[in-house]
Amino acid sequence: MLYVAPVFRHRSQPSRPLVSAPAETAVLSLLLAEGPLSRVELARRTGLSSTAVTKAARPLIDDGYLYELPPERTAPGAGRPVNPLAVAPDREYFVGLKISVDQVFGAVCDLRAGIRATAGRPLDVCTPEAVAGLVAELVDELLDADPAFRDRTRHLGVAVNGDVDRDSGRLRHSGLLGWRDVPLAELLAASTGLAVTVENDVRALTVAEHWFGEGIGTGYFALVTIGAGIGSALVVNGHLLRGAYGVAGEVGHICVDPAGPRCRCGARGCVEAIASTDVILATVRDAAANPRLTFDEVVEMAREGRPEAREAFARAGQAIGVGIAALVNLVGPERVVVSGEGVDAYDLFSRHIQEAYAAHAFGAASRCPLSLRPLPWEEWARGGAAVAIQALFPQPAATPTIGAG
Amino acid sequence: MLYVAPVFRHRSQPSRPLVSAPAETAVLSLLLAEGPLSRVELARRTGLSSTAVTKAARPLIDDGYLYELPPERTAPGAGRPVNPLAVAPDREYFVGLKISVDQVFGAVCDLRAGIRATAGRPLDVCTPEAVAGLVAELVDELLDADPAFRDRTRHLGVAVNGDVDRDSGRLRHSGLLGWRDVPLAELLAASTGLAVTVENDVRALTVAEHWFGEGIGTGYFALVTIGAGIGSALVVNGHLLRGAYGVAGEVGHICVDPAGPRCRCGARGCVEAIASTDVILATVRDAAANPRLTFDEVVEMAREGRPEAREAFARAGQAIGVGIAALVNLVGPERVVVSGEGVDAYDLFSRHIQEAYAAHAFGAASRCPLSLRPLPWEEWARGGAAVAIQALFPQPAATPTIGAG
Numbered sequence: 001m002l003y004v005a006p007v008f009r010h011r012s013q014p015s016r017p018l019v020s021a022p023a024e025t026a027v028l029s030l031l032l033a034e035g036p037l038s039r040v041e042l043a044r045r046t047g048l049s050s051t052a053v054t055k056a057a058r059p060l061i062d063d064g065y066l067y068e069l070p071p072e073r074t075a076p077g078a079g080r081p082v083n084p085l086a087v088a089p090d091r092e093y094f095v096g097l098k099i100s101v102d103q104v105f106g107a108v109c110d111l112r113a114g115i116r117a118t119a120g121r122p123l124d125v126c127t128p129e130a131v132a133g134l135v136a137e138l139v140d141e142l143l144d145a146d147p148a149f150r151d152r153t154r155h156l157g158v159a160v161n162g163d164v165d166r167d168s169g170r171l172r173h174s175g176l177l178g179w180r181d182v183p184l185a186e187l188l189a190a191s192t193g194l195a196v197t198v199e200n201d202v203r204a205l206t207v208a209e210h211w212f213g214e215g216i217g218t219g220y221f222a223l224v225t226i227g228a229g230i231g232s233a234l235v236v237n238g239h240l241l242r243g244a245y246g247v248a249g250e251v252g253h254i255c256v257d258p259a260g261p262r263c264r265c266g267a268r269g270c271v272e273a274i275a276s277t278d279v280i281l282a283t284v285r286d287a288a289a290n291p292r293l294t295f296d297e298v299v300e301m302a303r304e305g306r307p308e309a310r311e312a313f314a315r316a317g318q319a320i321g322v323g324i325a326a327l328v329n330l331v332g333p334e335r336v337v338v339s340g341e342g343v344d345a346y347d348l349f350s351r352h353i354q355e356a357y358a359a360h361a362f363g364a365a366s367r368c369p370l371s372l373r374p375l376p377w378e379e380w381a382r383g384g385a386a387v388a389i390q391a392l393f394p395q396p397a398a399t400p401t402i403g404a405g
Numbered sequence: 406m407l408y409v410a411p412v413f414r415h416r417s418q419p420s421r422p423l424v425s426a427p428a429e430t431a432v433l434s435l436l437l438a439e440g441p442l443s444r445v446e447l448a449r450r451t452g453l454s455s456t457a458v459t460k461a462a463r464p465l466i467d468d469g470y471l472y473e474l475p476p477e478r479t480a481p482g483a484g485r486p487v488n489p490l491a492v493a494p495d496r497e498y499f500v501g502l503k504i505s506v507d508q509v510f511g512a513v514c515d516l517r518a519g520i521r522a523t524a525g526r527p528l529d530v531c532t533p534e535a536v537a538g539l540v541a542e543l544v545d546e547l548l549d550a551d552p553a554f555r556d557r558t559r560h561l562g563v564a565v566n567g568d569v570d571r572d573s574g575r576l577r578h579s580g581l582l583g584w585r586d587v588p589l590a591e592l593l594a595a596s597t598g599l600a601v602t603v604e605n606d607v608r609a610l611t612v613a614e615h616w617f618g619e620g621i622g623t624g625y626f627a628l629v630t631i632g633a634g635i636g637s638a639l640v641v642n643g644h645l646l647r648g649a650y651g652v653a654g655e656v657g658h659i660c661v662d663p664a665g666p667r668c669r670c671g672a673r674g675c676v677e678a679i680a681s682t683d684v685i686l687a688t689v690r691d692a693a694a695n696p697r698l699t700f701d702e703v704v705e706m707a708r709e710g711r712p713e714a715r716e717a718f719a720r721a722g723q724a725i726g727v728g729i730a731a732l733v734n735l736v737g738p739e740r741v742v743v744s745g746e747g748v749d750a751y752d753l754f755s756r757h758i759q760e761a762y763a764a765h766a767f768g769a770a771s772r773c774p775l776s777l778r779p780l781p782w783e784e785w786a787r788g789g790a791a792v793a794i795q796a797l798f799p800q801p802a803a804t805p806t807i808g809a810g
Contacts, residue, residue: 243737
């Protein structure tokens with residue numbers, strides 16, 4: 001559907017980045033992800049001089065975003081005691097949302113993406129208008145939970161399925177929601193009065209995991225989600241991979257078997273065409289000649305050792321493992337986190353994923369560990385909040401850096 | 406073989422980068438790849454102030470690396486005429502080498518990787534000692550071609566098959582050369598007196614193509630080489646993808662058919678196990694029951710329409726196309742260049758590559774064009790020179806940037 005915007009009450013839209021100079025950006029981002037750190041350590045890690053670190057930190061301390069911890073106990077004669085710098089997590093709050101086809105789930109997070117409150121609402125009609133209204137109510141409910149939330153929240157981050165143009169805030173297309181070309185950021189800014197950043201849900205989750213989770217400190221990081229869809233997002237040199245045409249991380253659409261089943265994307269033998277939970281369900285329904293089986297029942301059958309169910313999970317795991325190996329061989333992440341609603345059944349295919357991955361990871365790339373992370377709705381909403389926290393920083397330059405290496 | 410270094414005559418090893426400040430680095434790199442440019446344009450593209458551009462350019466002009474072009478004709482009343490800045494290509498020369506199992510090929514290139522002289526020598530014994538001696542002779546021959554080369558050459562860049570640790574200059578392993586853990590940079594610095602940078606040959610070629618060829622101005626770029634091996638290198642956000650464990654771009658070791666033939670890496674169904682020129686040759690020899698066929702004869706057979714040969718190329722092309730689609734779906738380059746010794750026979754599988762690529766590229770990623778580039782020895786040597794030119798720049802920081810997006 002093509003979306004025509006209705007009129008909403010308009011409030012102010014604060015959206016200036018908190019930091020703009022490269023030194024401030026470097027200091028704040030490092031403290032957010034890995035603080036507290038001493039000025040000496042900050043200088044070492046950012047490549048700035050101690051003077052530049054002190055100068056960059058000053059306005060952030062004055063503004064209440066950073067504070068000095070009490071001096072660390074040092075050995076006698078070890079010089080002046082140092083006061084490590086830390087982020088004041090309650091200086092500002094961020095609302096993160098995950099919009100799904102049947103619900104909107106939200107969380108208030110602090111500056112370090114710590115979850116402080118959550119709330120969800122079922123969605124009866126999945127239209128942009130209905131979502132905008134529901135989001136306004138949900139944000140009000142969340143911000144009402146604590147007067148400090150209401151006072152210190154300026155940013156809303158939205159995690160949503162589909163092809164998102166983060167710069168313009170438009171959802172170009174979402175097959176799952178059935179939306180096309182929706183100016184979602186504009187719409188939700190109008191309905192909530194907050195500055196809104198919209199991001200693809202897997203990418204938002206990856207930002208949260210990279211900044212505040214298992215990806216901390218890694219330059220190369222990948223998150224793979226398994227479920228009704230199979231996707232991934234990749235961090236390279238500290239930045240989310242976006243692709244020149246907006247497409248990247250499509251591990252679900254790598255072909256792992258040219259003679260395999262037709263995928264909904266039209267191609268043959270995609271990982272998703274073999275390994276999505278929908279395909280597993282359909283396969284077992286066919287094999288068991290029972291079209292009413294639910295996914296939970298299929299999981300139960302597999303756990304009971306029923307071969308038709310076990311076989312479907314084994315095949316899915318093999319395809320996922322081959323797909324992850326392709327990702328690792330091409331991009332070389334330091335670690336891969338596997339997550340998504342499909343991980344509830346992870347015990348059924350984890351061995352097949354790991355075996356296929358180990359068989360196809362090339363050379364030293366096989367040292368990259370796969371780890372599993374369950375993914376409740378809170379985590380998706382936290383992904384939205386992480387994207388909102390990024391709005392404190394200037395957008396990266398559009399011109400690519402041409403440098404050594 | 407484990408290498409023990411012999412004693413060579415030692416000359417000075419100049420190796421300080423020409424530029425160190427970020428502003429100088431940005432100005433020089435942009436002018437190298439895309440100059441001449443006006444100071445206004447440089448300021449716009451680098452995000453620097455005009456004053457910062459002028460300040461950064463000054464020492465490079467004084468040193469003869471940059472010069473001012475005559476003022477551009479401007480419309481009457483359009484303000485002061487502007488003098489675009491340009492790189493003086495002859496200010497410094499660079500020797501690039503490609504070391505193969507049976508020859509060493511070299512080129513003298515100018516600052517913009519323009520080839521100014523070339524020479525090659527056959528290699529009878531492929532040992533590090535033999536190569537070091539031969540390289541010394543070859544570099545002497547190249548630099549003797551013009552007194553200016555001898556005066557203004559400080560850097561040697563070496564493109565070589567295998568797993569290279571560029572920072573230490575060690576070749577960790579090359580299956581093709583049969584070398585393991587060779588301190589190649591140290592060895593060649595001792596034998597030539599030049600500052601030496603060693604890089605994997607596909608990565609070196611990609612640097613040349615990204616800076617000075619079809620990749621100019623692209624932030625995301627990929628080069629795929631086809632031949633006895635199938636490899637690729639990827640540029641993301643202007644930087645070569647290295648992988649957290651040194652492995653990246655291994656498109657030859659993506660599994661495209663779990664039931665496919667065993668690859669020399671040990672896995673089953675790798676692109677390389679189906680599509681390398683060695684495999685094509687072996688397949689057609691088998692099918693034709695003629696173990697003496699050469700690759701040229703196989704190409705001839707295919708061009709004559711012999712089905713066993715045509716079929717082998719079709720299958721290879723299909724595997725390569727599926728592999729490139731996986732690369733494009735995961736990383737999202739702006740364009741992909743296909744090159745390598747295998748492109749001599751490109752007419753035989755180009756249709757299959759393009760068809761399989763089109764069938765498996767996902768959504769907007771299919772807008773990424775594949776283009777073909779023949780690859781004579783000069784180009785490999787020029788890749789080595791491009792890597793040497795990078796030695797003018799500081800190495801990128803080891804700590805990943807944590808930034809917005």
